[in-house]
Amino acid sequence: MVVATPERAFDAFITRFRSTVGCVAEAGAFGDGREVGGVQSVVLTPRGFEAGDPAPLRSRSGQRDLQLRVAFQYTIVAVPGDREERYRVTPLAYWYGILDGEGREILLFHWHPAGVSNVLTPHLHIPGAASVALGTRSGKGNGKRSVHLGRMHVPTGYVSLEDVVELLIVEFEVQPRHPDWLAVITANRAASESIRAR
Amino acid sequence: MAAIPRAQQTEDPTVLDAAAGLAMFDRQARRLLGMSGDEFLSRLDAGAYRDEEDSPEGRAAMYLAVLAPFGRRDP
Numbered sequence: 001m002v003v004a005t006p007e008r009a010f011d012a013f014i015t016r017f018r019s020t021v022g023c024v025a026e027a028g029a030f031g032d033g034r035e036v037g038g039v040q041s042v043v044l045t046p047r048g049f050e051a052g053d054p055a056p057l058r059s060r061s062g063q064r065d066l067q068l069r070v071a072f073q074y075t076i077v078a079v080p081g082d083r084e085e086r087y088r089v090t091p092l093a094y095w096y097g098i099l100d101g102e103g104r105e106i107l108l109f110h111w112h113p114a115g116v117s118n119v120l121t122p123h124l125h126i127p128g129a130a131s132v133a134l135g136t137r138s139g140k141g142n143g144k145r146s147v148h149l150g151r152m153h154v155p156t157g158y159v160s161l162e163d164v165v166e167l168l169i170v171e172f173e174v175q176p177r178h179p180d181w182l183a184v185i186t187a188n189r190a191a192s193e194s195i196r197a198r
Numbered sequence: 199m200a201a202i203p204r205a206q207q208t209e210d211p212t213v214l215d216a217a218a219g220l221a222m223f224d225r226q227a228r229r230l231l232g233m234s235g236d237e238f239l240s241r242l243d244a245g246a247y248r249d250e251e252d253s254p255e256g257r258a259a260m261y262l263a264v265l266a267p268f269g270r271r272d273p
Contacts, residue, residue, distance in 0.1 A: 014212045030213060031213050032267050034213060038267075041264060041266070041267045043219075052265065069261065071265045095264045105257065108257060110257075112264065115264075116248045118249050
């Protein structure tokens with residue numbers, strides 16, 4: 001979404017961010033600035049917890065055995081227009097974590113192209129995955145080689161917050177907090193994709 | 199939307215003020231890695247967490263790295 005001021009661009013972005021998170025968690029989200037060109041972050045503020053803590057999620061069976069931890073980096077860029085500059089929020093990095101109720105990592109979607117890792121493209125960690133001993137087609141070989149899924153950076157495309165929330169509802173059976181969650185997710189995903197397509 | 203402590207509230211309902219952002223970052227660094235936010239940033243800037251994603255601590259460092267702009271603000 002390209003709008004007339006950086007403040008309006010950020011407000012539209014954070015409103016979408018909050019409504020997406022709100023589909024599964026009682027949590028707010030706050031940025032650290034609305035300056036054009038700066039590297040800035042968003043942090044979740046789960047109700048009843050400290051800012052930056054994971055947000056507890058409720059399953060359809062009523063258990064609170066999952067949590068969502070999110071950090072997101074963005075910048076606000078000026079977009080030259082016919083008459084005046086306009087502004088939009090552009091993602092720079094994300095860290096989405098699906099944790100169990102005790103904080104153990106289940107799935108982690110990371111993208112930190114300017115980060116300290118040597119993996120700069122979007123990827124998935126599955127920390128709890130067991131190693132897989134590899135068989136061979138002929139049945140021969142020493143049979144000792146394994147792949148360690150828990151240590152892999154599994155490539156993904158860009159994963160939006162909407163993708164993660166939909167995954168939580170559909171696959172992890174998290175109870176949506178609103179009956180219209182899919183409409184919210186769909187609209188916010190479309191807005192997110194339109195920004196990244198520019 | 200979750201309530202935040204009154205001390206963190208600002209006139210802007212979408213942006214944490216600098217003091218609240220710094221306090222959040224410091225608290226999370228202490229909770230996740232057992233060090234202050236400033237110490238974490240020094241280690242991060244010195245390259246201490248390069249390619250450390252294979253451990254929970256390394257992944258926690260990546261989380262803090264994404265939040266680092268909160269910790270770099272002037273109070």
